[in-house]
Amino acid sequence: MSPTLALRARLFGEMPREARDTLFLLGVIALILLPQVGHLPLWCVGLALAVLVWRGALALRSRTLPSLWWRAGLLVLALLATWASHRTLLGKEAGVTLVVVLLALKTLELRARRDAFVIFFLGFFAMLTNFFWSQSLLTAAAMLLALLGLLTALVNAHMPAGRPPLMQAARTAGWMALAGAPLMLALFMFFPRLSPLWGTPNDNMTGRSGLSNTMQVGTIASLVLDDTIAARVRFDDDIVPPRNQLYFRGPVLSQFDGREWRADQPWERVGLPGNLSVRGQAVGYEITLEPSNRPWLLMLDAVAQAPEVPGNLRVFQTPELQWLANRPLGDLLRLRAQSHLEFTHGPLRRVPSLARYTALPEGRDPQTRALAEQLLTQARAAQPEGDLTPRLVQMALTRLRTEGYGYTLEPEIYGENTADEFWFVHKAGFCEHIASAFAVLMRAAGVPARIVTGFQGGEVNPVDNYWTLRNSDAHAWAEVWQEGRGWVRVDPTGAISPERIGQFRRLAPQPGFMASAVGAFSPTLMQNLRASWEALNNHWNQWVLNYTQSRQLDLLKRLGFDSPSLADLAWVLLVLLAAGSLAVGGWALWERRRTDPWLRLLAQARARLAATGIELPPHAAPRQMAERLAREADAQAHAPLRDWLLRLEAWRYGREPSPAGLAALRRELQQIRPIRR
Template sequence: MASAHAIAAAPGRHRERGRIDDASRVAVLATAALCLLPLLLQMPAGLAVLVAVTAIVMAAVSWRRPMPGPLRLLLVLALIGTVMTMTSFSFGRDTGCALLAAMIAAKPSETYTLRDARSLLGFALFAPFATFLLDQGPLSLLLAMGASLAVLVTLQRLADVEAGDPGGAPLSWRRLVAVGRLCAIGLPLALAAFWLFPRLGSPLWGIPDRVLARPGLSDSMRPGEWVDLMADDTPTLRVKFFGATPPTSQMYWRGPVLWDFDGREWTQPRWLRGLPPATVEPATRGWDYEIEVEPTDNRLLVSLDLLRAAPDGSRLAVDHSLFSPRSLTSLTRWRMQSAPPARYDADLGAVLRGRALALPEGFNPRTRALAEQWRRDAGADDAAIVRRALDWIQREFAYTLTTPLLGRHSTDEFLFDYKAGFCEHFSGSFVVLMRSAGIPARVVTGYTGGYYNRIGDYWLVRRSDAHAWAEVWLQGRGWVRVDPTAAVAPERIYDTLADRAPGAGGLLGGLANVTPALELGDWLRRGWNDFVLGFDADRQRRLLKPMGIERLEPRQMILLFALAASIAVLWMAWLSHRGERERDPLLRAWHRLDRRYTRLGLGRAASETVGDWNRRVAAARPDLAPELNELSQRFVEWRYAGTQAGPGGPQRLRDLIRALRRHRPRPQRIPGEHR
């Protein structure tokens, strides 16, 4: 009766019905937080703080007693509403990830039993996997791997608690070794799947676009909105040249071309993207290069001015803007050839000419008056008007990022009142001035310059290198690039990128000082891109090229993967068989004792109880019975009577394991035998 009562009160079973101990609950909540961390780092700061604070509040409020169901439901609905409000009720990958993080943050309010804890850990594992929908960088991978390992260790702790083990430190050496063994068993199959599982050249289905897009170039430009972009030191392009390299002053990375102006905002007409690219007569020299584009979540590409032909998988518009047919949600590489134009669209059509001269009525009267005066002075000499505007900028204008938001007549205010700004002010106002003088003009956006990474022998272009310049159409030459920002006299360059974002290399002569550490870090990131993210279907088929196999066909890839997977499975089976011993040290010691008796022909049968076994051994070997009976009784009491919860339990367990290991039954001696 007492034994039955002890078994019913066994700690593992009691905890299954009731709350887990505080130390285990802390370990579970800490592991869930670790799972959330990589996802929070990819979310907007406001959303990330909201989710983190919610998780802390939920865990603290419901620590001692469950939160009432109606209140919990109300808080969850309020959290969902807040997330949807912050994402403007738009659905995309980032919205889904934010809702997932919010649900995980609310889950601690109902985590009390072992079942609740396992449910939270399983749910929390979705967070690091969802992170790869937003970012596939090495940091996200390392954090996700750390979170997954922490989940395995914590699950092992919960299993120990359920078995009656008090648990001990969450990161005990025994648990780490057990989790490491599991990872070592599965690693070969995972590597075989990554390198050899046949990949499709294009996905069977897409994933939703992001609602909160990354900062970067777009097909519109408003005064002042580029300040944050130009202060962002994040890499956007890496360029590898094959052969000649243009001087930094000629590295204009052409992006969207803006034609339409409504008085405040410049935009690119979508219908122009469907027209074939304008005729270009390239100069004799040119450049061959490969661009590695970081994910941008839009379809805009850039190329060195001026691209000769669209690379495979992209499309050139009439103004030589370059587009991808799909959103650039992952790292992409593009091989390109460019050359400066000798003549570019020398025969401008009437429709495009009208578009390049259009201005809204009722805006910027002073600019119009000045342009008309210049036209009367210059006559038909358009180039003279361009030179006069650049001379004016050099004499009187200054470069600064500190410019107040301009009003209705933004060009008038910039040209006549402030005379200070940055590239978007200079380019937009210059184009308005040219159009007012009857010269077709347009705004070109993109990047300029770059930083040469000596370790990797490539050029790095950052978001802070974002730039806008102008193109004017001149008779006999066609479109000609004019950069009014570069005309600013050096002594009037004030608040620059170097002052705000050290590390950016841009228009104004390499103002940044990229340290060797940053240079090494970006080289390592490029290696990650090349080794992992850039391993696509084409590179997979060329995997055995160094061995003389030019290209693997799909059938060969399947056979190769099947072979590698079979070897990996055999490896897993061998390791599993080799390490199939129980993780419980007491059971290991008990089964070793059984094997010693088996060598004497007295091993315990699978269907034999401990008592029957002891009686059979006592009948055959009375000399072994006393010690075996004593050890068996201690083992049964520890395993099934719940005595491990008493005082001194860990020490008694260690003593029992040592006693089982020391017991060595000797073979029965034959009378008259001499050793």
Template sequence: MARSNAPPLEPTSRRWALLAGASCLLPLLLQLPLQIALTIAGAGIGVGVLSWRKPLPALLRLIMVLALVGTVLVLTRFAIGRDTGCALLAAMFALKPSETYTLRDARSLIGFALFGPFATFLLDQGPLSLILGLAAALFALATLQRLAEVEARPEPGRAVEPALSPWQRLGAISRLVGIGLPLALAVFWLFPRLGSPLWGVPERALARPGLSDKMAPGEMVDLMNDETVTLRARFRGATPPTSQMYWRGPVLWNFDGRQWTQPRWFRGLPPAPVRSSRVLWDYDLEVEATDDRQFVALDLPRAAPPNSRLSLDHGIYAEQTLTSLTRWHLQSSPPANYEPELRETMRRAALALPEGYNPRTLALAQRWRRELGGNDAAIVERAMTMIHREFAYTLTTPLLGRHSVDEFLFDQKAGFCEHFSSSFVVLMRSAGIPARVVTGYAGGYYNRIGDYWLVRRSDAHAWAEVWLQGRGWVRVDPTAAVAPERIYDTLADRAPGASGLFGSIGAVTPLFNLSDWMRRGWNDFVLGFDANRQQRLLQPFGVDRLDSTRLIVLFVLFASVAGLWMIWLSSRGERERDPVLRAWHALGRRYRRLGLEREPHEPALAWAERVGKARPDLAIGLLQLSQHFSDWRYAGGQAGRREARELRNELVRALRVHRPGRTGERR
């Protein structure tokens, strides 16, 4: 019954409502996995087409809801978290057009759609999400304005003000948003921020691609195909050669015959002793969100930065989960001597191998040990020589079986870093040499515009560390030992613009550099503005630190000014936008020097009569203008759009020309 009493939705307004809803859904879809986003977008388009002419049956709508929700849950593997919640929100909104036929339905659709941009910021806070979200909000507000105008139209037969064009409507909404912008900026910059949020943001249901505390077959190649930025580094002084840029991440000790894992209880142990070399790399890291606590550092970090700690194997762990962009200042040095005395517990962990796996590898390692007289360094050198002479690098590899290391070392002899590091460590352990797998990133891309280094997930790498008497842990990269002529199907050439359509001229590289530099500026200016930076906001003006009291005082001051600005602009209202009203108010001010200025509450004709009583010589001209103005303002003429514009311009000219002295004023 309530639906039948609601005004129906005309086709033009329905198109506005659906387009506004689609604009609100777009930024959210861009942050969802591609398969889920395409499924929801296809469902939304299909529902909009099927329900355009007539409502869909209730049973069909119920089936569509159950089917789409079930599909989303299957694609997210029934994981509960931010991703699944946002995907379900998008799915529900995609089905909303099937019940949008009245003005009230359209308002409900727009109100629901505005949750889309807000949900987007749970997944991403980049500039593109902000721009798309702001555009969607403006479009939605303009649509609500149109719906209000449609509902307020008089009965048929009465005069109707000419409708605004789409650009005029968006411009009007933009001006309204601009009125509140100073207050929003005051809140962003000056409202006191807490060092940590009042509540935790739920974990992502679908983990971000990144380094893990395990290395299973095939996982590394998926990561190497991801061009997403993981960190940006700016060096304070000397920069290490690219060949020495090993960004240390999780260290893997345990091997079950198929995958490597990191013992979690190692994280609580103090860092192993290390004597650093004289080489010092001083740098700042800008780490993208990973939804994990561990982040990488240049091998080997000297100490943990504030709000983080070092583990036994010099992994760095933040005190809080890295759910947003973070910045760290670190110093690293190549180790001169890394844990020269290996405790028996650590030695056993670094030699452990599962029984019943890889018998050919075990036999080869034991034979080498006998032939080389137990010389650990010589065994390492022989393994590297074998790799250099016989092995190839390729990403196209079959899935290995139970004896994966045997198959790689004796049969396949081709693979990528995951195969080389895993097989090398198993070979070393089989020879009685403590060894472990280290995962992280290797190298980086230098952005000349911003003067910083960019590391992407495609730079993911795995290498080995072996423990040698008198030297401690030594980094060994077996992948780097492959002869250049046997490197096939590689992802090493990672510079943007170095391949593809414009690769030969490098036209894409400057665009990439500029784009990422702008993203870094956004990170620095907006996402990195935390409580510490807020307290240092006025350092350029000689104020070292703003405490909470000063911030509150500044916020109240600027918020009050912004509030007065909003009140003043709002009070001007339509009279400042309408040229007729501006000219009319200017006319009243011209009579101020005669003591006959119009009072704010005084109607036009009443003011003209008052002026006529005081100065009969001014009455005729002013009375005619006042009558013309009243007819224009309140009579609601039947003129069309073009005729109305001409009448308005004529009235404005008459009001501007009229002067008291030109009607016979006595001097």
């Protein structure tokens, strides 16, 4: 036989059970640790992979396991590396790192069933730690597969000696999971929810929305490369406002140092009234915000009444109309709000606090200042009296439309005088270049102006009709103050590229090889697959991740509770658990009475023999089983069980078999000590 055929026969046909079970368990561990790769230090990933491969090679070659000194040395090295990476051995990151290391190192002392049980329970714990980083549908599916794998390995470890197929253990594990599903569903629906779904709020303070309370010219353009979802919106009755009015407000930036815009601190907003006044019919909608680890809520301009949020969250509105929460949003958040597309806000008469919105750094952008003076002169000549702000705005927008300015994802590198370079050198940029240059021009002309960042546009998912906002929809626009009107939105990007605002044209990078190949095969296939997956993931978010305490109480209302509380939830859960326990107990009692008690005793004896490695056919009679024990090398040790089997047969075929005699045989079997090999 060739070496290749020999290896294949060893792998698939002649591999010892111990090696097969070990390799299967190592594969399950690898599946558990795979989602952790992006969140662990590189040394931890490398060490875990090396240990698993090493242990697999030892199992394949039937080699002895490494000594205690090897294991102790690796453990000390892992502890030192954990301290060097996290500066602590406590906390979420360091704790998960240690769990992964311990799980991998424990495989190097996998000798007895007791060691396997330790690995099983470490594996269950490591599986749960994956939800510290992600609670997505994909992660849940991977962990469900890992759960079935661990249950299969656990069932297999309890199966008798010999070489039972793994598929048999997998079927048993699957039935166990199905049997536990009702209990899991009851706990999920009615267990009082006092914290986020998995009980551990996300403390990673790296924002995922891409927006920030500062903006350097050129930073938002990089978000176009990020196509991940930032929020999903479902409008009431599927009535979507006009596309050019879908502005979702984020941080408002007021301070400018020449290159960077910055939001005001809370104490710097004192003296600036909001004065929000709305009119027209409100637009109702439900918005689901992805975790951003930022405190701001993306609301469609403008929200007059506080949105409906979960009970443990508090929200408030700043004078710039931005809605903030009392804590960073580390978990999925669904809320309801009503917005008015027609509104005015801000002071209607000039107040001293508006002077800060005309401030510019000294010595910067001299050409823009000169352009502002030129526009002021032309505006005064055309309109000697009255507020010049509307005319200045129109003159600036006309210049953007008619003098060759462009909208691009790849603008030239900007230096210190960003406004001068946009107006007179490059004449092209992304939304933040355009909005920043416009706001600087307005300030140079004495018009209060500021930058608003957020999201503009989006796209509707044809599968579930949710309006999807992606990070690539991040946008920056300007607001100028006008006498008698307050702050007025001006989006200079629309003057250069109207289709960006009206039709939501995105500037996107070139698709990858796989996407291009699929697109060439079917132009709509990739789009349809993406829409279907996002709709499925949205259902997971809405019905699982966002199953909050308020939705639990709403469920109790539908069940007939007038004023449900956490105590009611606990009572419903206890009643369901009690009813389930009674049902299982009743079924067990019925099954016990339905099955012949004599056959049940015989099956117990057969199971005890199987545990010692003596396989017998299911139809073997007690006398056949006793004769088999008499042929064993240690027949004397099996004598008590052999004699018991003969008495069991005599009771069955006696003239008057009595229940008392069968009960005595049952007690005798319990007193016979099992033989272990």
